[in-house]
Amino acid sequence: MSVFRTRPNSRREFLERSMLTTAAILAAQSRFGSQALAQDNQSPSVSPNEQIHVAVIGGGGRGQSHIGGFAGKKGTIVTHICDCDEKAGQRSCDSAAEKQGGMRPTWVKDVRKLLDDKSIHAVSIATPNHWHSLGAIWAVQAGKDVYVEKPVSHNVLEGRRLVQAARKHNRIVQTGTQSRSNPGMRAAMEFIHSGGIGEVSVARGLCYKRRNSIGPKGVYEVPKEVDYDLWSGPAPILPVTRKQFHYDWHWQWAYGNGDLGNQGIHQMDLCRWALNVDKLCDKTFSIGGRFGYEDAGETANTQLVIHDYGNKQLAFEVRGLKTNDYKGANVGIIVEGSKGYLVMTSYQSGTAFDLDGKPIKTFEGGNDSYHYKNFEDAVRKRDHKILNADVEEGHLSSALCHLGNISLRLGDKLDSKDAAARVNKVAGPSKVAEAWNRTVEHLKENSVETFQVQVGPELKFDPISETFVGNEKANTMLSREYRKGYELPSEQSV
Numbered sequence: 001m002s003v004f005r006t007r008p009n010s011r012r013e014f015l016e017r018s019m020l021t022t023a024a025i026l027a028a029q030s031r032f033g034s035q036a037l038a039q040d041n042q043s044p045s046v047s048p049n050e051q052i053h054v055a056v057i058g059g060g061g062r063g064q065s066h067i068g069g070f071a072g073k074k075g076t077i078v079t080h081i082c083d084c085d086e087k088a089g090q091r092s093c094d095s096a097a098e099k100q101g102g103m104r105p106t107w108v109k110d111v112r113k114l115l116d117d118k119s120i121h122a123v124s125i126a127t128p129n130h131w132h133s134l135g136a137i138w139a140v141q142a143g144k145d146v147y148v149e150k151p152v153s154h155n156v157l158e159g160r161r162l163v164q165a166a167r168k169h170n171r172i173v174q175t176g177t178q179s180r181s182n183p184g185m186r187a188a189m190e191f192i193h194s195g196g197i198g199e200v201s202v203a204r205g206l207c208y209k210r211r212n213s214i215g216p217k218g219v220y221e222v223p224k225e226v227d228y229d230l231w232s233g234p235a236p237i238l239p240v241t242r243k244q245f246h247y248d249w250h251w252q253w254a255y256g257n258g259d260l261g262n263q264g265i266h267q268m269d270l271c272r273w274a275l276n277v278d279k280l281c282d283k284t285f286s287i288g289g290r291f292g293y294e295d296a297g298e299t300a301n302t303q304l305v306i307h308d309y310g311n312k313q314l315a316f317e318v319r320g321l322k323t324n325d326y327k328g329a330n331v332g333i334i335v336e337g338s339k340g341y342l343v344m345t346s347y348q349s350g351t352a353f354d355l356d357g358k359p360i361k362t363f364e365g366g367n368d369s370y371h372y373k374n375f376e377d378a379v380r381k382r383d384h385k386i387l388n389a390d391v392e393e394g395h396l397s398s399a400l401c402h403l404g405n406i407s408l409r410l411g412d413k414l415d416s417k418d419a420a421a422r423v424n425k426v427a428g429p430s431k432v433a434e435a436w437n438r439t440v441e442h443l444k445e446n447s448v449e450t451f452q453v454q455v456g457p458e459l460k461f462d463p464i465s466e467t468f469v470g471n472e473k474a475n476t477m478l479s480r481e482y483r484k485g486y487e488l489p490s491e492q493s494v
């Protein structure tokens, strides 16, 4: 009989129970094996005056920013670059060398080999999304601290597993949602939380970012410098159907999460922060599609997600076609309170207004360097509580993107009139249902007049167990099939 007779009251209680259960089961099957885990497989933590040895994993566009964040700094040095594309790896070694007085990092193709190197204290992960959680889990199992790009996961379950791994191995894991460290954004959140705009009931996230067609679906060559087995990792090995190999994976479900999980995760995170909720929602609903062109992309370029928290709502809009701003923002957030509203138009700046639209306070200041520095400080102090974007925050906000996408992907294809009726039925009484009317107007402005749209079911969710209530199909979408050799460790073996 279970020692736990009652249902846990909170996520924290749920986790404490899980950890107790976990402690009773011997570690098994991690990449490092149960024996190795019990012994000394871990890298030593950095000593106080030592430079932190950082390995950057993934040397594409974002990897360059990571190199800029850690190379040529007093407290950090980039000692290794790991990329399964040799060209990207060598190019990244060159750029790191330039920034750190000629000290050229070592290029390593295979992340598993990299993690065996005990001279590395921390890794920063800027690979495609499907690698984030598994790469970070392997890294903490090997004793490394981790800076992992957003979204921290490609699906809900692996994100939670990463949080469990970070805690179990007592590692520092920062999420790449850098707005969280910007003084301007922090001041805005403090203003909201201290009642500056009154009682907050709605947070709107906007990802209005023009995205062009990625070209026709076809069968394209893998670039000769890329080890495709390693690139695919936990995902199945599939024919390459997009013209541009790098970056455009964002728009294919096997690897990316659409713009909701690309640009949108930043604003999703800010909305959740503004609402001051540290759990997933009670209900989720999404509607959308890929409009304006037919191409190799599969994810929505036009989407509305509504997350319901009972007394608060989070509404998220993605627009990839040409559009005007909404209330002065295109990629930003709008937070509505009983005494006013606040609009953040970038990662660090914005304005609070009263109910008549008169500006009452402005917020400004920050850049990416604050976030890298915050990671360094937490690594030195060995305290994940001082992280501005601890992995648990990253998991929750990433998972909100995944929940929206699950509703969308389970949706029925309806014509625009029936779709409007469904939105009205689900969100009718709320303040946010109007967002779909604005989306329809926006589509018309882009000459999309009559259309079929994917309309999701409204899904009930239990934020304590992080599972859907009464929808098994949706529950299977909380995880994925992992390829042999790249399996997600179980909760017991993480």
Ligand SMILES: NC(=O)c1ccc[n+]([C@@H]2O[C@H](COP(=O)([O-])OP(=O)(O)OC[C@H]3O[C@@H](n4cnc5c(N)ncnc54)[C@H](O)[C@@H]3O)[C@@H](O)[C@H]2O)c1
Residues within 6 Å of the ligand: 057, 058, 059, 060, 061, 062, 063, 082, 083, 084, 085, 088, 109, 111, 126, 127, 128, 129, 131, 149, 150, 151, 176, 177, 178, 230, 231, 232, 233, 246, 247, 248, 261, 262
């Ligand atoms: N925080 C931010 O503001 C921000 C900005 C841009 C991108 N990002 C995130 O950074 C990540 C990378 O984006 P990008 O635009 O650089 O993508 P990209 O496709 O241009 O680059 C990814 C790189 O990772 C490499 N890679 C793939 N699998 C690997 C593996 N197993 N081991 C080592 N290297 C591997 C690829 O070869 C490629 O060079 C994405 O997840 C994205 O969401 C964050």
